[in-house]
Amino acid sequence: MPDSHLGPPRETPLFGRLVIVGMGLIGSSIARAARRQNLAGTIVAADRDVDVLARVRALGLAEEATADVAQAARGADCVILCVPVGACGSVAKAMRPALAPGAIVSDVGSVKAAVMAQVEPHLPKGVHFVPAHPVAGTEQSGPEAGFATLFNGRWVILTPAYGVEAAAVDKVRAFWEGMGSAVEIMSAPHHDLVLAITSHVPHLIAYNIVGTAADLERVTQSEVIKFSAGGFRDFTRIAASDPTMWRDVFLNNKEAVLEMLGRFNEDLSALARAIRWDDGDALHDLFTRTRAIRRSIVTEGQDAPAPDFGRPREE
Helix, strand or coil: CCCCCCCCCCCCCEEEEEEEECCCCHHHHHHHHHHHCCCEECCCCCCCCHHHHHHHEEEEEECCCCCHHHHHHCCCEEEEEEHHHHHHHHHHHHHHHHHCCCCCEEECCCHHHHHHHHHHHHHCCCEEEEEECCCCCCCCCCCHCCCCCCCCCCCCEEEECCCCCCCHHHHHHHHHHHHCHHHHHEHHHHHHHHHHHHHHHHHHHHHHHHHHHHHHHHHHHCCCHHHCCCCHHHHHHCCCCCCCHHHHHHHHCCHHHHHHHHHHHHHHHHHHHHHHHCCHHHHHHHHHHHHHHHHHHHHHCCCCCCCCCCCCCCC
């Protein structure tokens, strides 16, 4: 991961009124980080779940909390959509009457082309759309799961809409940098292809292998769970991610996911042939290459060499 860029809190807020729609892990982490770094004068939380809103109020995550997204967006300088990617269009449509010229709308989805196609038609003239994807998260969800340092030292990818003002992009960049992130800009289609192989297909594989193990669990009389090794535990951590969010990711990035899944299936078939025909050299060569990739990830600071389980979390 990139080096931490987290500095002291701003003397004056970047946004006067920041609206966060969806107060799960990412939304609540943004609220915590924005307050800690003085990135917003007023933080407004919007969520359709009244129980979530009650918990947001109890945690003191926002000055205002409402289920009415249009009410929340009224007078907003910036609105960040932290909802499943399939819901972004309906949220944009609901808040359209309240958005004023000059407002910035962004999101945090791990799919960009589909979100842009859903949201852009609903934005009034003069409203700037700057999609974003923080490459950060855990398998936890809900407002209690968030923490202020989630984005510190992490990448955030921006995929600005065509023709959007550079000043709006700069402001969104400054917002994420203010939370300690390093920012990269790329096109939406390129983003979706990259994330398909680095995130989406690995999640799909994890869901599949844990589902297979669940079927075997009944056959082996609990031995699959009892004797889970580290590799399987890693898969279960990934497979514990939010089901609604990931359902929408796969349905909204299907072309890139299916392309990468096809490549994966071809490579898996080659691996099966190597095992069937006792081709030890092919297996050793593959495992040597993949080991080097893991080491390069650690060297680049994208992960630590220690096991993931029980790592202390910086607050």
